[in-house]
Amino acid sequence: MFEFSLGVDDLATTWFTYSPLQEAVFSLRLRRHVDKYPFQRRWLESWEREYRMLDSALLDVLVTPRAWMADFLTPRPTFQRPSFESELAVVAATPPETVAKDFTAAYRGDGAPIPEPVASLLNDPAELLARCVAQLRAYWERCLLPQWWPRARTVLEADLAYRGRMFAERGAEGLFAELDHRLSWQGGVLRLDDPDPRVKALGGRYTPVAGRGLVLVPSLTSLGAHTVIDADEPPVISYPARGKALMGETPPPHVPDALAELIGPPRARLLALLDQPASTTALAHRLAVTPGAVSRHLSALATAGLLTRTRSGRSVLYARSPLGDALVAGGSEHHRPFGR
Structure with missing residues (x-):
């Protein structure tokens, strides 16, 4: 305990914050334990080809068989919403002796032998560190950043x-x-x-x-x-x-016909999506439209009292208001066939 x-x-x-680097390193667990992450399976499949073009032998063993990892790979965030590059710079500045100590501790705690290529590089921890930094950056840029990270x-x-x-x-x-x-x-x-x-x-x-x-x-x-x-x-x-679980969601949720007829299909889709807070950019990504188009509809829905707005850092997050919840629920009820 x-x-x-x-x-x-x-x-x-x-205080609370998220860490892009931690998410990148932790996402390497998906490969070893894909059955435990059903909502991430399609993402893993989508970047498989790019992943195999990297030094996958090294990336694979940054996570032990029981999903432990060297502590230096996930430094504690020191400010709100750090960038991936700022966190990777912290990793790159890790003393070589800490690199060797943390890898040894992770595999010892797991109870597994240290595999190649880490084992042969422990005598040159500076080189091991440089390779880890380079491969994590490539993994982020080629596999995670284009589509996975925005979601x-x-x-x-x-x-x-x-x-x-x-x-x-x-x-x-x-x-x-x-x-x-x-x-x-x-x-x-x-x-x-x-x-x-x-x-x-x-x-x-x-x-x-x-x-x-x-x-x-x-x-x-x-x-x-x-x-x-x-x-x-x-x-x-x-x-x-x-x-x-939203990571496993592919299409936007179904929009009841009654709701679409009342406020129009674009605004109905947005209202259906916003059971969890989201930003304009994220909604545009999910609907494959421009942020400008989404922003116009969000403003109209908020003015009508169907959405709430909350500032979070540099973003504004939108979510359904109680009135918006009631409208979506009512539209769903009207959409159900008789007898249900």
Whole structure:
């Protein structure tokens, strides 16, 4: 069990963000455990050809058989919404001795032997680091950035907006209770109970946050909340992002005929999509239209009271209002055949 002790000041400096680099590194788990990520299967298939043109032998072994990985590959975010390149620069500056130590610790914790090509490069950790950085950048640019990341970022932004509302409405206890079943909050201590027997074998750890700030990071490939193993690292917890099933959604949801007749097909499609908060860019990507066209319809729906708007960083997230929910539900009822 991991325990994080938070005083009042620590709660005030607890914050949420997502990490593009963490999502890229964690996404390498998909290849080893594709059965555990049904919502990501089609994405994995879509970039298979590009992936095989990279140094897949190295990328494959950045994740151990039990899905552990070297801690230096996923540095703790230090500011809101970092870019992939800014985080990769942190990795590139990792001391060589840390590279060797973290790879050794990951495979030792997993209980598996260190495979090639990592094993032969441990005597030259600077070269191993350089190759990791180069291949992660290529993987990001060729496989994830074109289509996967725009969708992923939308889901992560929606999670951040939701957590902010929960914290404001229900406080720390309500917030932590919803993050993940592995987490519990009592008496100023946040507990993370990881069921992995190999994690349990490492023993418990009590970590006073002590003014360092606790960072909470949603992830699309986390099966449960987890933290770094190294007790010297600043406190950070990754947890499964809310709405990650949306990654498996291909077509926009069905639009009831009655709703389309009432407000027009384009606005009906947008209203049906917005059961989770999303930005103009993300909606345009999903509908394969220009952001300008989406923006015009969103403004009209918001003016009519069918949508709410929330600023999140540089983006504005739209979501259905209670009136919008009622309109969609009513349209669906009218669309059902008699006798159902």
